[in-house]
Amino acid sequence: MRITAIAGGVGGARFVRGLLAHLHSSPDADRRSTEVTVIGNTGDDITLFGLRVCPDLDTVMYTLGGGIDDAQGWGREGETHTVQGELAAYGAQPQWFGLGDRDFATHIARSQLLGLGMPLSQVTEVLCARWGLPEQGVRLLPMTDQSVETHVVIEDDEGRRAIHFQEWWVRHQAAIAAQQIVAVGMERAVAGPGVLEAIRDADVVLLPPSNPVVSIGIVLGVPGVRDAVRGTRAPVVGVSPLIGGRPVRGHADACLAAIGVDTTALAVAGLYEDFLDGWLVDTADAEAAWPARLAVRSRPLLMSDVDAAAAIAGAALDLAVELQGDRASA
Amino acid sequence: MRITAIAGGVGGARFVRGLLAHLHSSPDADRRSTEVTVIGNTGDDITLFGLRVCPDLDTVMYTLGGGIDDAQGWGREGETHTVQGELAAYGAQPQWFGLGDRDFATHIARSQLLGLGMPLSQVTEVLCARWGLPEQGVRLLPMTDQSVETHVVIEDDEGRRAIHFQEWWVRHQAAIAAQQIVAVGMERAVAGPGVLEAIRDADVVLLPPSNPVVSIGIVLGVPGVRDAVRGTRAPVVGVSPLIGGRPVRGHADACLAAIGVDTTALAVAGLYEDFLDGWLVDTADAEAAWPARLAVRSRPLLMSDVDAAAAIAGAALDLAVELQGDRASA
Numbered sequence: 001m002r003i004t005a006i007a008g009g010v011g012g013a014r015f016v017r018g019l020l021a022h023l024h025s026s027p028d029a030d031r032r033s034t035e036v037t038v039i040g041n042t043g044d045d046i047t048l049f050g051l052r053v054c055p056d057l058d059t060v061m062y063t064l065g066g067g068i069d070d071a072q073g074w075g076r077e078g079e080t081h082t083v084q085g086e087l088a089a090y091g092a093q094p095q096w097f098g099l100g101d102r103d104f105a106t107h108i109a110r111s112q113l114l115g116l117g118m119p120l121s122q123v124t125e126v127l128c129a130r131w132g133l134p135e136q137g138v139r140l141l142p143m144t145d146q147s148v149e150t151h152v153v154i155e156d157d158e159g160r161r162a163i164h165f166q167e168w169w170v171r172h173q174a175a176i177a178a179q180q181i182v183a184v185g186m187e188r189a190v191a192g193p194g195v196l197e198a199i200r201d202a203d204v205v206l207l208p209p210s211n212p213v214v215s216i217g218i219v220l221g222v223p224g225v226r227d228a229v230r231g232t233r234a235p236v237v238g239v240s241p242l243i244g245g246r247p248v249r250g251h252a253d254a255c256l257a258a259i260g261v262d263t264t265a266l267a268v269a270g271l272y273e274d275f276l277d278g279w280l281v282d283t284a285d286a287e288a289a290w291p292a293r294l295a296v297r298s299r300p301l302l303m304s305d306v307d308a309a310a311a312i313a314g315a316a317l318d319l320a321v322e323l324q325g326d327r328a329s330a
Numbered sequence: 331m332r333i334t335a336i337a338g339g340v341g342g343a344r345f346v347r348g349l350l351a352h353l354h355s356s357p358d359a360d361r362r363s364t365e366v367t368v369i370g371n372t373g374d375d376i377t378l379f380g381l382r383v384c385p386d387l388d389t390v391m392y393t394l395g396g397g398i399d400d401a402q403g404w405g406r407e408g409e410t411h412t413v414q415g416e417l418a419a420y421g422a423q424p425q426w427f428g429l430g431d432r433d434f435a436t437h438i439a440r441s442q443l444l445g446l447g448m449p450l451s452q453v454t455e456v457l458c459a460r461w462g463l464p465e466q467g468v469r470l471l472p473m474t475d476q477s478v479e480t481h482v483v484i485e486d487d488e489g490r491r492a493i494h495f496q497e498w499w500v501r502h503q504a505a506i507a508a509q510q511i512v513a514v515g516m517e518r519a520v521a522g523p524g525v526l527e528a529i530r531d532a533d534v535v536l537l538p539p540s541n542p543v544v545s546i547g548i549v550l551g552v553p554g555v556r557d558a559v560r561g562t563r564a565p566v567v568g569v570s571p572l573i574g575g576r577p578v579r580g581h582a583d584a585c586l587a588a589i590g591v592d593t594t595a596l597a598v599a600g601l602y603e604d605f606l607d608g609w610l611v612d613t614a615d616a617e618a619a620w621p622a623r624l625a626v627r628s629r630p631l632l633m634s635d636v637d638a639a640a641a642i643a644g645a646a647l648d649l650a651v652e653l654q655g656d657r658a659s660a
Contacts, residue, residue, distance in 0.1 A: 091456070101412040106420070112380035
């Protein structure tokens with residue numbers, strides 16, 4: 001079986017880790033031999049201290065590779081902050097984005113290879129090899145090799161202006177209202193090697209509980225990606241990022257507000273209405289005026305640990321298989 | 331008083347630290363208010379992991395700023411090696427050059443500013459501000475803002491080829507005979523801002539006990555520098571890098587062999603014969619057929635600690651002042 005997931009950071013990474021746990025422990029030989037392709041959001045990418053930082057790719061890589069700071073959800077476990085302290089002593093900017101020493105090494109290694117002319121997709125493959133992703137049957141594909149950076153239009157004492165997504169998210173904790181979210185460079189972007197094929201040729205396409213605007217929404221904005229999701233023969237099953245109408249973590253509500261969409265499982269499903277076949281929502285969000293053509297299932301969606309995430313991923317996969325069966329018998 | 335010193339790495343840094351200790355503790359008000367300009371060798375510079383590393387500038391900066399690993403002579407005290415270990419895990423190359431976490435921060439900060447288009451001289455000023463060099467009356471000027479890299483021609487099982495100086499010095503410990511030493515990019519290089527003026531307008535020019543070939547020799551090779559040293563009205567006093575016909579540390583003998591020069595204080599003085607006025611040698615090297623026009627003095631030259639280095643620097647300065655007096659009375 002071939003599963004393709006479109007993932008952002010923490011939520012996407014934990015979901016895919018649960019998916020792998022489910023697959024590798026499955027009594028079903030087909031599931032145990034499944035190949036998983038993760039299409040990663042690179043809109044969060046930012047150049048800090050001259051180094052290219054890809055937060056979402058790294059969160060997926062560290063989480064699947066066992067190097068994540070699990071309590072925090074991002075960054076490396078056992079992290080130290082010597083480099084950042086020294087950079088502060090030199091007055092280097094910015095200081096609002098925390099990078100640990102282990103994490104710095106990833107950005108140095110990435111930037112070195114990018115500087116030699118290697119595209120991000122190949123660089124990511126090199127980095128993921130160290131984390132054993134191929135041995136787990138996982139490919140992590142950046143959505144594009146071009147630079148696409150999500151910027152947020154805000155208005156405050158300094159006037160109306162666009163700032164990098166990370167400045168809004170990390171520095172301001174999304175506390176300033178976003179008036180618009182813009183993916184700078186998107187019109188020039190080309191889907192990364194293998195991205196469109198992975199969607200078109202998948203047996204199942206999954207949307208993990210990632211941010212529908214600045215993670216999944218950005219990936220869907222890469223030219224050709226949304227059309228590929230619309231056109232794939234695979235069932236497309238999403239997992240709601242909300243529990244009881246609230247994001248589990250992060251500021252999805254602030255992002256949804258920026259595009260004029262309610263923070264409800266129904267409204268988020270509406271963002272995917274042109275391709276979504278199945279929708280897994282939390283028990284607390286089961287009641288809504290669901291469209292007749294959408295197969296909605298509900299269960300607890302809190303990914304409190306790997307086992308919980310595995311059960312959720314298994315339920316999403318069961319729904320996809322059910323939808324495949326419906327199609328085969330139709 | 332204005333003193334200009336042409337310095338390489340460890341020997342130059344320790345000499346200048348001793349010079350400052352001598353000056354700041356001097357009963358002579360003129361010496362206490364002396365401005366010291368250090369013209370630093372950048373031929374050792376190398377790009378590692380995509381970051382620009384300037385070993386000699388950093389050794390001077392860390393030594394004068396109190397951040398040096400004093401036992402080792404280079405690098406930062408209290409250093410850790412998390413980043414390097416992670417880079418090795420990613421398979422990043424090369425692994426033969428050891429960089430600590432604190433040191434990495436310097437290279438990241440430098441590379442960030444260089445990447446923004448700031449010339450190395452300005453970048454060095456920014457970095458030195460953190461280490462309090464201006465407060466000590468010290469300016470550290472890179473010999474040039476252009477990239478000049480010392481390469482060494484060797485011949486071994488892989489044939490005759492040129493390798494970067496650092497690869498020869500650090501990786502091979504200068505154990506492979508150097509057939510030629512080439513400063514790549516030197517013909518395009520322009521002396522850095524203030525370099526020629528600092529030599530021309532100095533009251534005293536000092537050559538610390540740095541490597542005469544790959545440190546002082548490289549700086550003298552920058553177009554205009556040797557002419558400035560020849561033309562300065564200041565006395566030029568050198569401190570021999572040898573004790574008993576042997577380098578105190580490093581591989582000056584292997585470098586001298588590469589240019590067909592004996593490892594003797596007399597032969598090293600010969601490299602400077604077109605401008606050298608005074609020459610301070612170790613007691614063990616006092617006996618030689620010295621040229622009549624060269625003022626030679628001997629004393630113990632082992633810089634075992636700051637006090638010893640201060641005494642040596644004081645002796646070099648005394649010789650320069652004596653030579654100034656001779657000129658004034660001539």
